[in-house]
Amino acid sequence: MPFPTRWPLRLVTSLLLPACGLANAQSSPNAGSASAPVIRASAAMSPGAAASAVSGLAGSPQEGAAPAPAIAPAAPAVPAAALSRDARRIYELSRDKLVQIRTLLRNSNTQASIGSGFFVSADGLIVTNFHVASQLALEPERYSGAYVTIDGQEGEVELLAFDVRRDLAVLRAKGLTSPAPVLEFRPAAEALAQGERIYSLGNPLDIGFAVTEGTYNGLVRRSFYPRIFFGGTLNPGMSGGPAVDDSGRVLGVNVAKRLDGEQVSFLIPAEFAQALVLRAAQAQPITEPAYDEVTRQLLVHQNLLTERFLQTPFQEQRHGKYLVPVPNDALARCWGSGRDPDFHALNLERTKCQADSDVVAGDFSTGTVRLSYEAYDAPTLGAARFARTYSQSFGNEPFLKRGNRRQTAAECTERYVDRGGLPLRAVVCMSAYRKLPGLYDMTVMAATINQSTQGVLARLDVHGIAFDNGLKLADRYLQAFRWEAAP
The missing domain is CATH 2.40.10.120 (Thrombin, subunit H)
Structure with a gap:
């Protein structure tokens, strides 16, 4: 199971268990298979119910256990x-x-x-x-x-x-x-x-x-x-x-x-x-509220995180002739899944990677870095039907965040870029933390657009990043895509 859950050991009487699937868990044909990442909060219930539920989640004795x-x-x-x-x-x-x-x-x-x-x-x-x-x-x-x-x-x-x-x-x-x-x-x-x-x-x-x-x-x-x-x-x-x-x-x-x-x-x-x-x-x-000190410490964290990712070369993962960047094995765990039997006309492969870099800061869980890919190959589907399916999957990605009491609404920019002969449709979105000035959540979405019945949808999510560092990571990420043309 990719990204198994982790439980912080404070017991709270007003608990919150967020839906912690990958940010794009609902976006693609078999999105329901996405598993939950690290959990940094607890479930909402009364103290007695909390004790019962937590005991079960933590692995209460069962037959064969x-x-x-x-x-x-x-x-x-x-x-x-x-x-x-x-x-x-x-x-x-x-x-x-x-x-x-x-x-x-x-x-x-x-x-x-x-x-x-x-x-x-x-x-x-x-x-x-x-x-x-x-x-x-x-x-x-x-x-x-x-x-x-x-x-x-x-x-x-x-x-x-x-x-x-x-x-x-x-x-x-x-x-x-x-x-x-x-x-x-x-x-x-x-x-x-x-x-x-x-x-x-x-x-x-x-x-x-x-x-x-x-x-x-x-x-x-x-x-x-x-x-x-x-x-x-x-x-x-x-x-x-x-x-x-x-x-x-x-x-x-x-x-x-x-x-x-x-x-x-x-x-x-x-x-x-x-x-x-x-x-x-x-x-x-x-x-007095110590948001300034929390922010200072989190800015130090995101600087260290950015330096580590910029200094560590990406590895390449192959999907047909597409070569996409995944983190070095020392930085993150990656998990993959193969063909989905519910979609007979599509060869669909998924990869999800996550770094163990998140930091709990009260109501905020920042420092998370996730990457995910969906590689499509539909030789029998036809160009028009493939384009419709591919576009819908890209459009379903929930990266247009609405504002709330913790964060502003996401602001996005879209460009078409060429990476060494591989054209990409790229969208970068930023959402600012209201009480942690200088920190943002960033999402980078990219779709290859060079083939009529093949393509890769890619996503990078970084939580709690400074604006300039976010742009550095986004550029480094997009620069790493390659298409292996025939010799």
Whole structure:
């Protein structure tokens, strides 16, 4: 399945599961076969229903499924046999350093979302994910934050610093009457070994604090920023919790999981949390909407993304005599599908590629890069019928976005260009982010027009790109198409 879903581990009481198919999923004859890309939000439902649905999505036990790893909940009713000795030891060692992070609506004081966190300094600094604390950064006038310890002690938190690109935030617990117990970081000099045991802690589904066991499987291949591949179970609500080694030292921060597999989860390496803690130690609390800082960090991200794509040559994929650009294997995953049996007169091949470069910034998911192709060959259809089918498929592409509270309506320009003897009809559309000035969503559509019963429809989507960088990527993309003429 191309582009399987990924779930961020914050549990929210007002959840949103967007229809996250590729942008052109409805545009072509067999568009229904397009599968969902990475998901960065949750489904809208009540807390109880959310827990039930998330449990199912995350792979609840079914006949023939691998058993879930042992979990150590806070409730004493669970028999001790459910835990390994090491997991119990780690749980007892870490339990007083863990907190649940709650985002509350100021007017009603009701929970809007929950996640996990952990104390890293005696004066109350807490590490969590940015997507857990994003409402405190972007809407502090509407939301407040609170922490709850494993023993039920509660207090306010204030946001000090965040790293949008790596999905980290540092909070401070207010009103502490005694020094906070602290989890230590594992020294960076002590490299993790493949297969080393990892223990992840947090508050899954708002049920209670728990520990899950797993293994270190190296860094995630193709991830734009370093991510640890954790061979263990994470669940919504565990976002921002610590992952520790056998000595109880933090080696990573819980961040996400895959929904299409078992025990495929992801951690942010501890070195990035340590750097943010140092920055936060002298910072003043964030009390005004921090869109300027979010924008600054996202502009850094899109610059790095643009440089990487411009400096890495495209690979060529062949469709008949058409050669189309696809990202280097180190940058993106590509998936293909062959002839569609519902369209007997068409030989239709599809390719979809996506880079693992997206960044969660509150309500925004930016930094995504996707490419897709549809290659048509209809030798028995006739030129007129082929032109009608081909034109309809191009015209059905949903790139003319309407404006909304987050983005302006798309503005597009269309040109006919020649790429070394291969004429293309090209459309470039831009849609600006209203609260993130200087960032745009860009779509590039291209259709070859040199053959009467053959053609390739191509699409490039980039989210959260600066205008000039978007044009650079569009030009580089269109320059890479080729037609291999007969010798």
